[in-house]
Amino acid sequence: MNCKQANELSIIDFLVKQNVHPKEKSGGKNFYFSPFREEKHPSFIVNSSNQWHDFGSGEHGTLIDLVMKLNNCSVNDALKYIENSSCSFSFHKQNCVEKSNIKIRQVKPYVTHKALLDYLKSRAIEPNKVKNEIKEIWYTNGNKIFFGIAFKNNLNGYEIRNKFDKRSIIKKDITSIYNGADRIVMFEGFFDYLSYLMLGWNKVQTDYLILNSTAMFERSIPILKKYKEKYSYLDNDKAGNDCFEKIKNEVPGLINRSDSFSHYNDLNDYLIYRKRLER
Template sequence: MNAKQLNQQYSIVGFLSHNGFQPASKKGDNYWYISMIRDLEAYPSFKVDINKNLWYDHGIGVGGNLIDLACKIFKMEDVREVIRLITCDFSSFHPQPAAQVPEMPSRNKLRIVKEGYIQDLALIDYLNTRGICIEVANQYCTELTYSNQGHVFRGLGFKNQLGGYELRSKGFKSCIAPKDITFIGNGGSNLLVFEGFMDFLSYLMLPVFHVSNSSYIILNSLSLLAKVSEPLSAYDSKFLFLDNDLSGTKAASYIKQMYPRVIDMSMFYSDHKDLNDYLTQNRKCDEQKCAAPAI
């Protein structure tokens, strides 16, 4: 399937729904969302015209078709890879006729078949490549066996507050709706905020970053930042472990402006994309030092 065919056959609203984004309101042919491609929005300004199957973000004056949107959500520029993700890994939404609310047949949804401790060797190998030991992963993640279009797969599941899951495996990134934040309360006076659960697991692998008496929030998407205003106000000190990209920097700036006693921890891994990149790169350096011949 080429780009033109994909844009004609697949619904943007269906794609967004599958990835955990629901409209805030519907006005005629226009579905309005809290923008999922930028941050710090309190009111919906992201519009999808279901008749034209096009989107437009009024907050930044940018719009386009399904592939344009998927490139931004997946943070990829490789159009071929984005098409592959939509048509294979992310094709659990059904092609829709224009001007219809997407109905996703149950046979096409990601459906959980079984969950349990992480034992699959491919998943353990994937964790190893991300620098995460199985003992840490099993404390907070589960091995999900799930079906997708009649095929059965296994992935790492990370549960959110509404009972949905972030889903990961090698080369695959998705979620099982509903999408929400994850809160892990330990009764401490400090709150640590992470963008994704791999960053949270990376933190657990890095004692040098540990903050005592802490609870944790994993956003699972920066578009959910508005949902954490109450805990951000409730805790004495906030420690941010966000990504070192434009979105992460904007989110950190916003939190620091809105709340007192905020420490941006990204300064300690500023040469890396995120905390997991810091973990994996430093592990490689340690391995190279160990492998270096003695002189």
């Protein structure tokens, strides 16, 4: 599937496949609660031209644009996400990250499959150093069997990654890791968290918060407010910068540490660069 083919797919039909339905319909427009904030009145609209508009932020676009923004992913990842229509959107107030046809067969305590170990190494992550942070998951979707690196969230759902796929299953949520600290560090994705550990920046006792998607930012706010020291290592792109500003408006004292890898999109990119220099 290419971009043209993907954007010809109906956004409304795609959302229906996720069991995400409009709250209102009027004048050829479908009104949803925005996926990017909590709200009492739906302001996210899909029109008859197959375009979405978020009237709260002024943003709009195609199906690919929506998937990229929701998951903070690349065009290629968005295409894969769209192709597998069982993947779930996270729409506030609609209780909608659906189980679809996915059934977990096994969750192994450690990652052991060679393909997954090789993938970790390709991202400059040494499996033995992070073995307690991630798991290996096997699951079915219809008649097909899949496996990947699994990172659990606060609602017992999983973020899953392998060389060819990036998805969330069961339920979408943030991940909180508590170590009894009075400081907390926030990341956008779990590979950023793993990269932080690989860089050895975890020398001080710290709690961690992984958003798993910038669309989850509002769930981080009450947690961050509890800490005296709070640091952000979100991505150095528009989505990451916008997310930081939204959170900082609600959380005084949040310190932006993304400048520590300012020439790179995210912390994992920086780690990969550092590892190459060491060779």
